[in-house]
Amino acid sequence: MPPSAPFNPPAADLPNKPFVPEWVPPPVTQQKENFAELKSIDLSLLDSEDPVVVEELIQKVKVAIRDDGFLFLENYGISLEQLHRQFALAQYLYHNISEEEKERLLYSPETGVWSGYKHPYGFKRHRGVPDGIEQFNWYKPDWEDRNRTPTCLQPFMDEIEEFCNYLTKSVNRRLLTLFSRVLELPDDYLWDNVQSHGSPTGEGYFRHALFRPVEKSTQEASKGLRMHGHTDFGLTTQLFSVPISSLQIWGRDEQWYYVPYKPGALVINIGDTLEIVSGGHFKATRHRVFKPPVDQLQSERLSLVLFNSSVGDLPMSPATDSPLIQREGYIEEQGIFKEYRKQMSSGRPVPTNRQWREIQISTATDPTDTISNRVGAHQVVIDGQVMHQREYLGMKVVLPV
Ligand SMILES: O=C(O)CCC(=O)C(=O)O
Numbered sequence: 371m372p373p374s375a376p377f378n379p380p381a382a383d384l385p386n387k388p389f390v391p392e393w394v395p396p397p398v399t400q401q402k403e404n405f406a407e408l409k410s411i412d413l414s415l416l417d418s419e420d421p422v423v424v425e426e427l428i429q430k431v432k433v434a435i436r437d438d439g440f441l442f443l444e445n446y447g448i449s450l451e452q453l454h455r456q457f458a459l460a461q462y463l464y465h466n467i468s469e470e471e472k473e474r475l476l477y478s479p480e481t482g483v484w485s486g487y488k489h490p491y492g493f494k495r496h497r498g499v500p501d502g503i504e505q506f507n508w509y510k511p512d513w514e515d516r517n518r519t520p521t522c523l524q525p526f527m528d529e530i531e532e533f534c535n536y537l538t539k540s541v542n543r544r545l546l547t548l549f550s551r552v553l554e555l556p557d558d559y560l561w562d563n564v565q566s567h568g569s570p571t572g573e574g575y576f577r578h579a580l581f582r583p584v585e586k587s588t589q590e591a592s593k594g595l596r597m598h599g600h601t602d603f604g605l606t607t608q609l610f611s612v613p614i615s616s617l618q619i620w621g622r623d624e625q626w627y628y629v630p631y632k633p634g635a636l637v638i639n640i641g642d643t644l645e646i647v648s649g650g651h652f653k654a655t656r657h658r659v660f661k662p663p664v665d666q667l668q669s670e671r672l673s674l675v676l677f678n679s680s681v682g683d684l685p686m687s688p689a690t691d692s693p694l695i696q697r698e699g700y701i702e703e704q705g706i707f708k709e710y711r712k713q714m715s716s717g718r719p720v721p722t723n724r725q726w727r728e729i730q731i732s733t734a735t736d737p738t739d740t741i742s743n744r745v746g747a748h749q750v751v752i753d754g755q756v757m758h759q760r761e762y763l764g765m766k767v768v769l770p771v
Pocket residue numbers: 579597602609617657658659673675
């Protein structure tokens with residue numbers, strides 16, 4: 371395989387582009403917290419001429435997705451400086467978007483997509499309890515029609531679009547090559563058959579998120595949660611490691627761990643679709659967003675995320691051609707794959723990838739929702755532990771709070 375070309379973005383200093391102040395990473399926490407020890411994958415090794423190096427890489431990926439369902443990716447082709455420019459653009463958005471545009475571009479999650487602007491008052495179109503989270507999400511129609519993106523970002527959409535193209539068409543494609551090889555399938559199996567195409571983010575979406583500090587009343591109502599424990603519903607999620615510690619993952623020892631800051635690294639989440647495609651060999655990453663350590667409580671947290679979605683019309687199903695699955699069978703000890711199997715054996719229809727993502731977006735609840743977040747409503751006690759339990763299209767999703 372030829373070495374992959376590094377990211378080569380459009381120029382930032384064109385005459386039509388206003389000055390964008392630099393993004394300065396805030397200081398990391400000095401608190402002693404539980405941090406996850408995650409395996410880091412050097413993606414450039416995939417281009418190695420030495421088959422032994424490549425084989426070791428595949429084995430490392432195999433272990434990481436089995437043990438943590440989560441990995442750091444380094445040397446994937448985007449420099450720290452190029453990445454900081456993208457954070458600067460996100461920062462610029464939240465400093466310059468007007469109130470009129472927040473209203474005009476307001477999202478409608480009840481339609482099953484997050485497209486547009488999310489106000490900092492919960493995950494519904496109408497304003498609820500303040501949650502301090504603002505987002506802007508680009509889906510296919512938002513890439514195609516500049517009127518659907520904030521005016522202040524329009525001069526920079528060439529850079530943002532190329533960044534997303536690189537993340538999906540280069541980084542995610544190489545990542546899916548690694549995953550295809552773990553499944554012992556042809557290199558482009560997941561890219562050709564499962565990944566959606568047709569815009570910089572396919573049927574998925576790119577997000578600029580800003581988490582602002584919250585009032586005491588919000589923190590009390592949500593018990594410090596900023597986003598519920600969840601798994602992403604798609605194929606893979608590409609997040610960037612950020613200095614404000616808030617993202618947590620659920621360890622095999624059933625405890626939450628903060629994801630440490632590794633400058634420039636990409637954090638990869640495995641989504642529900644990929645758990646099902648892999649017959650349960652890959653575990654969807656259980657994660658949440660929690661309040662940061664005390665010395666970062668008053669800091670703003672920017673997060674850039676690209677959600678890769680699978681082809682919407684396909685029913686969720688395992689890649690039965692995989693020699694790994696044929697040899698070792700399914701792994702259904704827990705999680706969405708187990709639910710999928712139950713759904714199949716009961717004869718009920720399994721959701722398509724699109725139905726699966728849209729039902730979760732349209733019915734999302736807030737961590738501040740003290741009516742839903744109670745045992746007897748959306749919570750259950752299992753083996754003495756409070757879990758969040760929802761049912762979507764007949765499939766039960768049980769996750770740590
Ligand atoms: O901002 C983050 O670090 C994670 C956000 C997240 O998990 C999500 O939006 O699905």
